[in-house]
Amino acid sequence: MKIKYILPALVLIINVACKGQEQTNQKPPNIVWIVSEDNSKHYLKLFDKNGIETPNIEALAKHGVQFNRVFSNAPVCSVARSTIISGCYAPRTGAQFHRRTELVPMPDSLRMFPAYLRDAGYYTVNNSKEDYNFEKSDKVWNESSSKGTWKNRQQDQPFFYVHNIGTTHESRLHFPESDMKDAPTTANIDEYTVQPNHPDTELFRYTNARYRDKMVEMDNQLGEVVKALEADGQLENTFIFYYGDHGGVLPGSKGYLYETGLHVPMVVRIPENYKDIIDLKIGSQTDRFVSFIDLAPTVLNLAGVQVPGQIDGKPVFGNGVDVKKLDKENVAYGYADRFDEKYDMxxxxxxxxxxxxxxxxxxxxxxxxxxxxxxxxxxxxxxxxxxxxxxxxxxxxxxxxxxxxxxxxxxxxxxxxxxxxxxxxxxxTLKEMRGLLNEWVSGMPDLSFYPEFYLVQNAFDNPVEFGRAHKKDIKNYIKTANLMLQDTAIAQTELKKQLRSTDPWQRYWALIVCSSFGDKVNALTPVIKEIAKNDKEGINRVKAAEFLGLTKAANPAPAMLEALYTAQYETEALLILNSIVLLNSSNYGYKFSIEENKINPDFRTEKSEVTRRLEFLNTQVH
Structure with missing residues (x-):
């Protein structure tokens, strides 16, 4: 072993010993992640009776632990992966938007967690998807490419290896309907139940079966990675994690905070040489709650590396964990904001x-x-x-x-x-759950209580510090947003006050709450009409017009189009277009004659989300 690896390895061994880890092998364990894209636990028979058999994953479970309660914190790739690599909730770090318009720095001098493994002597490899919303550091991975392999490490050097499988990605279901005749599935289309909220049609049954075929293909690819570890003599020195990077991708799954978007499969194979360092028995199942914020600290803990205090998650197994406390902490949080051109919160x-x-x-x-x-x-x-x-x-x-x-x-x-x-x-139960969520969003604090375009311009140099400095303001916005949960008469009095606030984002949230009430707060229509004409913030004029359109009090088009043509930022224009698409939908049917030449040309590049929205609107005829 080269000198530069001896010292980190010695430090790591000392750290492990100091933590009281009783290992039969002095060398720290290898850790491998095999990650399948876009599949919730619902597709695997190991986890769900409506799933298909995946023998290689099932073999991992027989020599490991099946985790039945594992949750992505976000139902889309970049936000989920940003959560994993940082161990932090994305809405407090500015990493909550997909696709990102701007990278944000890692919070509070925190580093992407493989960097700590690398410092401790590990060889870190990613093969090959990253998709982080954070600024990249060149000290995270020894290798990050489609050719990345643990085999390039120094002799006896421990490794952390991530293997991404794209076979189950959403794009694999972008097939022509003619495939129902031309490309029959191996899985029996009548064997899998269509979700109750889906229409039970030939196309939905075929789509269900076709995606389960992809599960089998993915399982075979996972098996090849396990075989390579075994052939290399590393199987019993290596913790192998298999998990899905978030849910999906049948309709209403990926991109949504339902269980089909968040609840993912996870199995951890436990190597014989390290089975004594965790509390879970080989061949067992556990209902212990695991969130994606917990993956980084769990790996660091297994490696004997100190978990940075800035991380939101905690180790869920390994040396030093409080098992009784873990088994009582049965809570997981989720978030969904803008995904591509579609806004929501x-x-x-x-x-x-x-x-x-x-x-x-x-x-x-x-x-x-x-x-x-x-x-x-x-x-x-x-x-x-x-x-x-x-x-x-x-x-x-x-x-x-x-x-x-x-x-x-x-x-x-x-x-x-x-x-x-x-x-x-x-x-x-409702009161308890509401309280948990309010405590969480205010405690982070959740930056999405500001519009994205405002965050990009004012917060993204240091999102976490911005959140600290504006924590009181965010709590006030949360309080205003929660007026939509109050009795209408009680809420209306406070809304009238907030609609005249000098804080533009109090007005913004008061308008959103008014739209949630709709006709029930028609008494506020005169002041909202005034905002639609005169508010200094273009987005507030839009939100006022949105209320007027939803309640049929006025045509929303003039105010919305004027704000669109004067928008200063691309994500501001995109947020306005979201309201236009909503009111243009078949549910409302308003017409918008958009003069594209009046929109800032910088927003209308070939691949921009604004262009995508405009292309869609150009196809709509009511």
Missing amino acids: VRSVRKGKYKYIRSYNPYNFDGLMNNYRYQQAAYREWKEMYEDGKLNELQSAFFKSRAPEMLFDVENDPYETINLANDSNFGT
Whole structure:
């Protein structure tokens, strides 16, 4: 071993010993992650009776632990992966938007966690997807490419290796409908139940089966990685994690905070030479809650590396964990903001068997156009059937405004179809879950209570510090946003006050709350009309016009188009276009004659999200 690896390895061994880790092997363990893209636990029979057999993953479980309660904190790639690499909640670090318009720095001098492993003597390899919303450092990976391999390390050097499998990515379901005849599935299309909120059509059954074929293909690729470790003599020196990077991708999964978007499979194979350093038995299952913020500290803990205090997560197994405390901490949080050109703001908390979803823009219905989603034929069919009146109430919910609060018993209602928020029998549970979420968003604090374009211009040099400096303001915005949960009469008095606030973002949230109430706060229409004409913030004029359009009090087009033509920032224009697409949808049917030459040409580049929105709007005829 070269000298430069001897000292870090000695330091690592001393750290491990000091932590009381009783290992049969002095060398720290290798750690391998095998990550499949875009699949929730619902597709694997190991986790769900409606899934398909995956023998290689099942073999890992037989010599390891099956984790039944693992949750991505975000239901989309870059935000989920930014959470993993930092160990931090994305809405407090500025990493919550997909696709990013600007990279943000890592918070508080924190480094991407593989850098700490590398400092400790590990050879760190990523093969090959990164997709982080953070500024990149060249000291994180020894290798990061499609050719990356642990075999390039020094002799006896421990390694951390990430192997990404794209076989199950959403794009694999972007097939022509003719494939139903031309490309039969190996999986039996009649063997898998269509979700209750989906139409039970030939296309949905075919899509279900085709995606399960991808699970099998992915499983075979995972098996090849395991075989390579075994052939290299490293199998019993290596912890192998398999997990999905978030949920998806049947309609309403990826991009949404339902269980199909967040609840992922995870299995950890435990090597014989290190089985004594964790509390879980080989061949067992656990319902211990694991969030993606916990993956980094868990790996650092296994490696004997001190977990930085800036990380939000905690080790969920390994030396020194408080097992009794872990088994009681059955809470996981989720977040969804802008995904591509589609804006929304939704937060969730799951505790035990209950799931609480808080929609801060509840009128932004789930099925609002997102170009990438609708490249999937099943999405298009679902939308067409809704517009043709061929769906039942449950299947139609995706295309209608949501309740601001939703509460589900996910053990008895796994596809979150029955909202218990208004059931008096669950009043205590609702209050508890609401309190957990409010404490979380205010404690971070959650930067999304400012519009994205404002954050880009004012916060992205140091998002975490911006959040600290504006924590009191954010708490006030949360308080205003929560008026939509109050009795209308009580809320209306406070809304009238906030609509005249000198703080533009208090006005912004008061307008959003008014739109959530709709006709119930028609008494506020005169002051909202005044805002639509005169507010200094263009986005507030838009939000006022949005209320007027939703309540049919006035045509929203003039105010929205004027704000679009004078927008100073691309994400400001994109947020305005989101409101235009909403009101242009079949639910409302307003027409917008957009003069594209009046929009800042810098926003209309070939690949911009603004261009994507404009292309869609140009196809709409009502």
